[in-house]
Amino acid sequence: MVGIAVLGAGRIGKIHAANVAANPNARLIAVADPYASAAQALAGALGADAMTDCEAAIDRDDVDAIVIGTPTNTHIQLMMRAVRQGKAVLCEKPIDLDLLKSQAAAEEIESLKGRVMLAFNRRFETTFAEMRAAIDAGDIGEVRQVIISSRDPGLAPEDYIKHSGGIFRDMTIHDLDIGRWLLGEEPVQLTAIGSRLIDPAMMEKYDDYDTAMVQMQTASGKQCHINNCRQAVYGYDQRIEVFGSKGMLQMDNLRPTTIRRWSAEVTDAREPLLNFFLERYQQAYKSELDAFVGALVDGKPLPVTPNDGLQALRLAEAAVESVRTGRAVAL
Numbered sequence: 141m142v143g144i145a146v147l148g149a150g151r152i153g154k155i156h157a158a159n160v161a162a163n164p165n166a167r168l169i170a171v172a173d174p175y176a177s178a179a180q181a182l183a184g185a186l187g188a189d190a191m192t193d194c195e196a197a198i199d200r201d202d203v204d205a206i207v208i209g210t211p212t213n214t215h216i217q218l219m220m221r222a223v224r225q226g227k228a229v230l231c232e233k234p235i236d237l238d239l240l241k242s243q244a245a246a247e248e249i250e251s252l253k254g255r256v257m258l259a260f261n262r263r264f265e266t267t268f269a270e271m272r273a274a275i276d277a278g279d280i281g282e283v284r285q286v287i288i289s290s291r292d293p294g295l296a297p298e299d300y301i302k303h304s305g306g307i308f309r310d311m312t313i314h315d316l317d318i319g320r321w322l323l324g325e326e327p328v329q330l331t332a333i334g335s336r337l338i339d340p341a342m343m344e345k346y347d348d349y350d351t352a353m354v355q356m357q358t359a360s361g362k363q364c365h366i367n368n369c370r371q372a373v374y375g376y377d378q379r380i381e382v383f384g385s386k387g388m389l390q391m392d393n394l395r396p397t398t399i400r401r402w403s404a405e406v407t408d409a410r411e412p413l414l415n416f417f418l419e420r421y422q423q424a425y426k427s428e429l430d431a432f433v434g435a436l437v438d439g440k441p442l443p444v445t446p447n448d449g450l451q452a453l454r455l456a457e458a459a460v461e462s463v464r465t466g467r468a469v470a471l
Contacts (some may be wrong), residue, residue: 288318291367
């Protein structure tokens, strides 16, 4: 049994803690959060200890691994404390919003042979994983283009936007990771554009954008196009198309049911899209945690590494630079 402490009792912490508690090879030892009431409510519901000191939770002798779901500016401190004690880490992206700090942390993790997994959960969603497997099996031949649409159902509150690091580091970073994962090659050139169409005043205030597009190209010429928007009035919009020399793969949105209705009032009416990422990726979060625990139990490599986090953050930084300069960025 792998003893795990979950750090953070917010919306992500609740997901991770429940998944740890449900894993037959793991034991949820503690939930730690500076807000005592949040830690107590979550820990009490799952039969774990509640703590307000995240570092003390890491230091416990009965904790073998930690899951970090705290604010981004705490990730490196908590991660490295665990790694220096020989404990494994599953950390929400990114390592940090600062690329140099992230690079230094990754280098220390490597020197200590630390076991750290970055939580790019979409890789573990059933359809995403099947798409990658189909590419590996040669079903569509050589990949030529990857097209990703990713749109939130509504603009996040100002307090979230203020601390998010901007759309490219916060939202697009997931699509940048999936893009390079599906391309199978590292991009060597990136171009991005950003617009302020939903709440121009707030976006201007934080030097951010609510609508964005990114184009990437690899050394062999493979292409990836990403389009993002913070507001899609019809729901959480997540679609992918992978075009290859022998065919094409498409991933569509998910709905609560597959029922389609025809009547005098409607034609081909369907259920609304799932509301947000918590519903859309519920299974992916569970599979991600199971993969983390499974790798620890079996002594296998972790499936997503700090380098994956660094590469995605580099692409996000390149997108910021491209918007600022109006030019393509060589990677």
